[in-house]
Amino acid sequence: MHIDARELPNNSLIEGDLCIIGAGAAGISLALEFMNTSSKLILLEGGGFEYESQMQDLYKGKTTGQRYFPLESARLHYFGGTTGHWAGFCSPLDPIDFEKRDWVPLSGWPIKRADLDPYYARAHKNLDLGPYEYLDSYWMAQDPKIDSLPLDHSAVYNKMWQFSPPTRFGEKYKETIVKAPNIHLYTYANVTNIDANEHASTIQQVTVKNFAGKTHTVKAKKFVLACCSIQNARLLLASNKQAKQGLGNDNDLVGRHFMEHLEIKSAELWLTKPEALKLYAWESGKTKARAELAISAEKQRELKILNGTASLTPLEVARKQPAFIDMWTADTAQRKKNMSKFDVAEKKSLQESGHDSYQLFTRIEQAPNPDSRITLDTETDALGMPRAILHWVLTPLEKRSIREIYKLIGKELGIIDKGRVRLLEYLRDENDNTWPEFTGGGWHHMGTTRMSDNPKQGVVDANCKVHGINNLFVAGAACYATAGAPNPTLTLVALTIRLADHLKQVNA
Amino acid sequence: MQRRAFIHLSTYTALALTLPFAEGCSPSPETIASRPFLFSKLADKKTIAEAGAAYRKQFPKENDKTILSKLLIGANASQDKSVMEKQLNDSVLDDFKTGKTVAAAGWVLSVTEARQCALYSILNA
Numbered sequence: 307m308h309i310d311a312r313e314l315p316n317n318s319l320i321e322g323d324l325c326i327i328g329a330g331a332a333g334i335s336l337a338l339e340f341m342n343t344s345s346k347l348i349l350l351e352g353g354g355f356e357y358e359s360q361m362q363d364l365y366k367g368k369t370t371g372q373r374y375f376p377l378e379s380a381r382l383h384y385f386g387g388t389t390g391h392w393a394g395f396c397s398p399l400d401p402i403d404f405e406k407r408d409w410v411p412l413s414g415w416p417i418k419r420a421d422l423d424p425y426y427a428r429a430h431k432n433l434d435l436g437p438y439e440y441l442d443s444y445w446m447a448q449d450p451k452i453d454s455l456p457l458d459h460s461a462v463y464n465k466m467w468q469f470s471p472p473t474r475f476g477e478k479y480k481e482t483i484v485k486a487p488n489i490h491l492y493t494y495a496n497v498t499n500i501d502a503n504e505h506a507s508t509i510q511q512v513t514v515k516n517f518a519g520k521t522h523t524v525k526a527k528k529f530v531l532a533c534c535s536i537q538n539a540r541l542l543l544a545s546n547k548q549a550k551q552g553l554g555n556d557n558d559l560v561g562r563h564f565m566e567h568l569e570i571k572s573a574e575l576w577l578t579k580p581e582a583l584k585l586y587a588w589e590s591g592k593t594k595a596r597a598e599l600a601i602s603a604e605k606q607r608e609l610k611i612l613n614g615t616a617s618l619t620p621l622e623v624a625r626k627q628p629a630f631i632d633m634w635t636a637d638t639a640q641r642k643k644n645m646s647k648f649d650v651a652e653k654k655s656l657q658e659s660g661h662d663s664y665q666l667f668t669r670i671e672q673a674p675n676p677d678s679r680i681t682l683d684t685e686t687d688a689l690g691m692p693r694a695i696l697h698w699v700l701t702p703l704e705k706r707s708i709r710e711i712y713k714l715i716g717k718e719l720g721i722i723d724k725g726r727v728r729l730l731e732y733l734r735d736e737n738d739n740t741w742p743e744f745t746g747g748g749w750h751h752m753g754t755t756r757m758s759d760n761p762k763q764g765v766v767d768a769n770c771k772v773h774g775i776n777n778l779f780v781a782g783a784a785c786y787a788t789a790g791a792p793n794p795t796l797t798l799v800a801l802t803i804r805l806a807d808h809l810k811q812v813n814a
Numbered sequence: 815m816q817r818r819a820f821i822h823l824s825t826y827t828a829l830a831l832t833l834p835f836a837e838g839c840s841p842s843p844e845t846i847a848s849r850p851f852l853f854s855k856l857a858d859k860k861t862i863a864e865a866g867a868a869y870r871k872q873f874p875k876e877n878d879k880t881i882l883s884k885l886l887i888g889a890n891a892s893q894d895k896s897v898m899e900k901q902l903n904d905s906v907l908d909d910f911k912t913g914k915t916v917a918a919a920g921w922v923l924s925v926t927e928a929r930q931c932a933l934y935s936i937l938n939a
Binding site for chain 1: 852853855856857906907909910911913915917919920921922923924
């Protein structure tokens with residue numbers, strides 16, 4: 307059922323078994339798993355069912371360090387969350403992403419890729435993806451016209467992405483959630499504080515507020531934070547009545563290790579003759595799967611580099627496209643205009659005859675870095691919550707990794723005698739650790755409550771439970787210990803379904 | 815960069831005669847050695863010279879026509895032109911296979927073809 311929290315009498319008390327804070331991909335996926343169970347589930351959404359500037363303003367915050375998108379534009383604050391404008395890119399993390407890598411500080415998850423595989427398959431359904439199949443051979447067999455670069459896969463392989471339509475969770479799941487008898491969806495219910503017991507070991511209730519001037523209290527046996535990496539950290543840090551440094555923050559880790567996917571043009575691929583290379587092509591709304599060039603785990607170990615991939619865009623198109631960081635402005639109308647131009651250019655690039663030069667565009671994890679973090683501002687939002695400050699920091703490892711990736715692709719391309727790779731200017735000087743102005747992220751926020759079995763290295767444990775608090779969990783990419791190369795949505799939904807199974811098991 | 819403006823070399827004279835850098839008489843071994851075959855299909859003369867200059871700056875000990883010629887031609891100087899070209903091209907491929915690569919002006923090149931570019935940049939300075 308759906309309740310508009312603005313319509314409730316002031317100071318209402320809402321009670322349930324499980325309270326989910328946030329109704330984006332993670333919150334809705336978790337709610338769906340509990341649908342038609344005996345649990346009374348409270349799903350709290352800060353916004354309504356549509357985009358509203360007033361709600362987005364609550365996400366405003368300063369950014370320092372590496373240049374970043376306006377925070378209020380990077381996440382959507384209404385039912386369905388950021389799936390309201392995502393592009394649908396999905397691919398699982400690689401087994402190596404979960405491993406401890408001695409060249410990547412703080413790497414290693416307390417779970418393995420195999421632990422997530424069954425959940426990835428289930429997440430595919432939520433996201434309207436095809437079969438849980440990520441071998442290039444499978445997808446190439448679907449269409450004989452698909453061609454690719456015959457590179458040595460023990461060095462550079464085709465990592466597959468699948469594309470969600472993209473599923474807009476708000477549109478797709480609204481009716482299902484609203485009709486579910488055991489799910490109580492409250493819109494305009496912004497959580498502004500979490501109250502714990504005296505020792506901050508159990509959450510007792512949360513406070514919700516809205517622009518109608520109403521304040522309500524929600525009590526539940528268990529609470530799950532699912533309002534994205536920045537807002538999760540912000541809420542934990544701001545909830546400091548029982549714990550001065552914020553909840554779950556005994557080891558000063560909440561908000562730290564903020565990670566983004568570094569997304570940046572990096573090199574050019576010059577071929578001796580035009581090739582369509584359809585395996586790497588993407589057309590919004592049409593392409594079901596495509597590949598990016600990826601570096602094998604063996605080569606990552608040998609070169610001691612981060613995991614990253616390269617996508618191919620015809621150079622004549624790519625050179626006319628401004629960087630995402632320049633296109634993605636705070637002005638919503640301008641942003642839409644800029645992005646539509648981008649889509650038109652992408653479509654023009656899909657020529658059957660192919661192209662003889664391509665831009666190589668990197669998507670790469672950043673190493674977990676405690677200095678890359680979310681903190682609280684002294685300025686507050688309209689509901690009285692301190693605003694978030696993002697200090698995004700990159701390290702020389704990211705830059706070296708990108709350089710090595712393209713040197714390796716260049717070497718492998720040389721072996722097959724098809725062309726050459728040229729690094730962009732900013733990668734040429736091996737002693738230069740600065741980043742060019744067009745450096746940007748992928749709008750992917752990860753890691754502010756990272757997962758670790760060790761409370762001194764992570765905020766949540768392998769079951770996404772906050773260390774030291776027996777009934778508080780986190781769902782979403784905030785739990786990532788490392789970011790891998792793929793867009794985070796598929797993994798965060800898989801991880802959320804795994805959390806649902808855990809919560810059900812604990813309840814049983 | 816003007817793509818393929820530098821296409822000039824081939825083991826086939828007929829083709830070479832149609833191209834801008836075709837010589838009226840047999841080119842010298844040094845000239846042949848200064849022509850990176852695949853790279854010249856992609857890059858114009860200026861680009862090749864820039865890559866060559868960058869390589870020479872990176873490896874100053876090789877910044878010398880005689881040294882580069884020796885490294886590229888070695889004992890093959892008296893051989894047939896086509897044989898020499900084939901050996902150089904094979905050497906380029908072997909370089910890639912064995913990881914003997916270098917980034918020159920951003921181009922990921924085999925060491926052999928980077929030296930070819932370097933020699934070209936000296937001969938055409």
